[in-house]
Amino acid sequence: MSEALSAAASEGPIVQVRDLAKTFDVGRSPKGGRLLLRAVNGVSFEVGREETLGLVGESGSGKSTIGRMLVGLLPASEGEIRLFGETVTGPGGRKRLAKVRRRLQFVFQDPHASLDPRMRVSDSIAEPIDIAGGFSRKDRADRVAELLEMVGLSASFAERFPHEFSGGQRQRIVIARALALNPDFVVCDEPVSSLDVSMQAQIVNLLLDLQDRLGLSYLFIAHDLAVVRSVSRRVAVLYAGEVVEVAEKRRLYADPKHPYTRALLAAVPRPVVGRERPPVIKGEVPSLLDRPPGCSLFARCPHAMERCRNEPPRLREIAPGHAAACHLHDAA
Amino acid sequence: MTVPLLQVEDLTVEFRGDAGWLRAVEGVSFTLGAQESLGLVGESGSGKSVTALSLLRLHARRTTRLPTGRVLWQGRDLLTLPEREIRAVRGGEIAMIFQDPMTSLNPVLTIADQIGETLRIHQGLDRAAARRRAVELLDLVRIPDAGRRVDEYPHRLSGGMRQRVMIAIAIACRPKLLIADEPTTALDVTIQAQILELLRDLQAELGMSVMLISHDLGLIAEFAERVIVMYAGQVVEQAPAAELFDRPIHPYAEGLLRAIPSLDDDAVRLSTIPGNIPDPGNRPAGCRFGPRCGYAEPACRAAPPPPILAVSAGRLVRCPPRVAALGGPS
Numbered sequence: 116m117s118e119a120l121s122a123a124a125s126e127g128p129i130v131q132v133r134d135l136a137k138t139f140d141v142g143r144s145p146k147g148g149r150l151l152l153r154a155v156n157g158v159s160f161e162v163g164r165e166e167t168l169g170l171v172g173e174s175g176s177g178k179s180t181i182g183r184m185l186v187g188l189l190p191a192s193e194g195e196i197r198l199f200g201e202t203v204t205g206p207g208g209r210k211r212l213a214k215v216r217r218r219l220q221f222v223f224q225d226p227h228a229s230l231d232p233r234m235r236v237s238d239s240i241a242e243p244i245d246i247a248g249g250f251s252r253k254d255r256a257d258r259v260a261e262l263l264e265m266v267g268l269s270a271s272f273a274e275r276f277p278h279e280f281s282g283g284q285r286q287r288i289v290i291a292r293a294l295a296l297n298p299d300f301v302v303c304d305e306p307v308s309s310l311d312v313s314m315q316a317q318i319v320n321l322l323l324d325l326q327d328r329l330g331l332s333y334l335f336i337a338h339d340l341a342v343v344r345s346v347s348r349r350v351a352v353l354y355a356g357e358v359v360e361v362a363e364k365r366r367l368y369a370d371p372k373h374p375y376t377r378a379l380l381a382a383v384p385r386p387v388v389g390r391e392r393p394p395v396i397k398g399e400v401p402s403l404l405d406r407p408p409g410c411s412l413f414a415r416c417p418h419a420m421e422r423c424r425n426e427p428p429r430l431r432e433i434a435p436g437h438a439a440a441c442h443l444h445d446a447a
Numbered sequence: 448m449t450v451p452l453l454q455v456e457d458l459t460v461e462f463r464g465d466a467g468w469l470r471a472v473e474g475v476s477f478t479l480g481a482q483e484s485l486g487l488v489g490e491s492g493s494g495k496s497v498t499a500l501s502l503l504r505l506h507a508r509r510t511t512r513l514p515t516g517r518v519l520w521q522g523r524d525l526l527t528l529p530e531r532e533i534r535a536v537r538g539g540e541i542a543m544i545f546q547d548p549m550t551s552l553n554p555v556l557t558i559a560d561q562i563g564e565t566l567r568i569h570q571g572l573d574r575a576a577a578r579r580r581a582v583e584l585l586d587l588v589r590i591p592d593a594g595r596r597v598d599e600y601p602h603r604l605s606g607g608m609r610q611r612v613m614i615a616i617a618i619a620c621r622p623k624l625l626i627a628d629e630p631t632t633a634l635d636v637t638i639q640a641q642i643l644e645l646l647r648d649l650q651a652e653l654g655m656s657v658m659l660i661s662h663d664l665g666l667i668a669e670f671a672e673r674v675i676v677m678y679a680g681q682v683v684e685q686a687p688a689a690e691l692f693d694r695p696i697h698p699y700a701e702g703l704l705r706a707i708p709s710l711d712d713d714a715v716r717l718s719t720i721p722g723n724i725p726d727p728g729n730r731p732a733g734c735r736f737g738p739r740c741g742y743a744e745p746a747c748r749a750a751p752p753p754p755i756l757a758v759s760a761g762r763l764v765r766c767p768p769r770v771a772a773l774g775g776p777s
Contacts, residue, residue, distance in 0.1 A: 311662065319717050341710045384669045
């Protein structure tokens with residue numbers, strides 16, 4: 116595997132994903148047979164210890180599907196996921212997933228939907244503890260208080276209900292619950308995208324502080340390139356279910372090689388007046404029910420060549436630690 | 448200066464809370480010139496959407512009182528206009544588009560029917576003429592293959608295409624003002640860029656004024672000539688865009704700009720605004736931003752609440768200490 120895809124940490128990676136794919140059966144095809152939606156199309160990456168890999172993409176990029184497969188909420192259709200050295204896909208995968216399940220947690224976008232409105236904060240946070248069992252009543256209460264403090268909330272909030280909190284505070288509660296069993300790896304799927312800017316910054320900083328304090332690894336999934344930049348060490352850009360570029364973040368943002376990454380970066384509005392606006396990329400994401408035979412970006416790409424129409428580009432290293440899937444960079 | 452197209456004076460909107468009437472919007476005043484693009488920016492609960500809806504008396508009637516103040520549209524007060532006349536203004540002279548194009552479109556009507564409805568009501572076109580005009584409008588909003596698309600139902604269109612249809616409906620009667628409330632928030636960033644470019648082009652082609660409402664300071668910076676920043680129901684700063692983004696004066700505007708993660712540098716920790724946005728029923732005495740403000744002085748926490756003061760031409764700031772530091776109100 117090329118260096119760009121590998122985790123940069125000296126110890127072995129804690130997450131290894133190889134050729135991961137997901138196909139959804141979405142009904143009967145009018146032409147006969149089944150209608151298959153290829154949401155993730157052969158994705159490979161690694162996440163190292165105490166590392167954050169950012170996974171960025173627009174809707175339909177497959178980023179959330181990847182996150183759900185990683186934590187076992189969705190079965191993979193093809194490919195391999197190894198977590199802490201255990202292969203959790205394929206025959207016997209679920210059993211091996213159960214072995215590492217406690218070391219793995221997730222935080223989703225919507226803190227309103229993630230918390231049961233009828234449960235007290237203490238019961239929500241302690242739910243993983245209660246399921247795992249083995250805590251005395253006092254240990255449980257102490258742990259809840261400790262977790263609340265860890266996420267910047269007062270321990271006195273334990274007996275309140277979710278509706279008494281703002282969106283940002285609720286996301287803190289969701290994070291506290293995710294940390295209840297001392298995980299090593301947390302999948303964060305758009306954890307700040309439903310929050311106001313002033314709340315977003317607080318939660319991003321909290322995630323960074325917790326990483327330092329607890330030695331966590333994150334897979335940080337988001338559509339917001341700026342947020343991803345602030346939390347990640349390496350960033351993988353997804354388009355139509357494929358990784359089109361991956362690099363250490365400074366390189367990716369300063370010197371993007373894939374036309375889609377460039378278009379994405381150019382499209383983000385910046386809080387600066389009078390900026391020279393780069394051209395806007397035309398068109399929309401192709402149908403995942405009927406994937407184009409060549410490069411997924413073919414119809415939209417300003418640099419499309421004849422070979423891009425039928426020959427899908429492979430993700431390959433174009434500089435140390437920097438890989439892109441684009442025929443433009445094949446010659447080099 | 449010529450008479451502005453729109454002049455809002457002391458707009459206040461109250462809605463029913465658990466314990467009496469609460470102010471969603473309080474004392475909002477601003478003007479909008481012909482062909483101008485104005486940005487209204489704020490976080491949740493700032494009152495930016497309520498402000499926009501109230502201009503056209505589209506506030507929720509069962510829970511909200513009739514807005515007070517004045518909304519002068521070409522000399523007429525929209526808040527007191529008879530229902531029949533304001534209906535002619537809505538969708539005719541002033542059009543509006545919203546965040547979610549799916550819930551704004553009727554799923555059982557074709558695109559031709561929905562654009563045609565506006566044309567039949569406001570311009571009295573017959574069905575065939577309305578359909579022809581609908582095709583022209585779809586062309587105008589750069590929908591490819593308009594002649595075929597016009598007969599499709601909304602579910603066949605992507606989010607970006609649906610928002611283009613909403614824009615087509617909005618501009619069908621050549622409005623003088625388009626109010627766009629978070630028009631790209633539900634869209635992907637590359638599609639957002641397309642819609643923004645379209646709005647800019649249409650504004651120039653049709654000579655409309657546009658009021659863009661957004662939580663996204665980046666979007667506002669790229670679109671608006673003048674910006675109004677709202678916090679907890681009040682305007683806290685009003686300024687030409689170039690001045691605001693170059694040097695915000697109100698501490699909230701400053702904090703908000705600093706809290707945006709940057710695409711262009713590697714600051715690891717983000718600058719934050721501490722605390723939470725206050726609920727309308729639970730706003731602090733004195734300056735509403737006071738408890739979260741790093742510069743607050745004891746006087747900021749005391750009643751009466753601070754007035755908004757002019758610091759230079761076209762620039763108003765609701766922070767007396769900052770204004771005083773700049774040499775006092777102009």
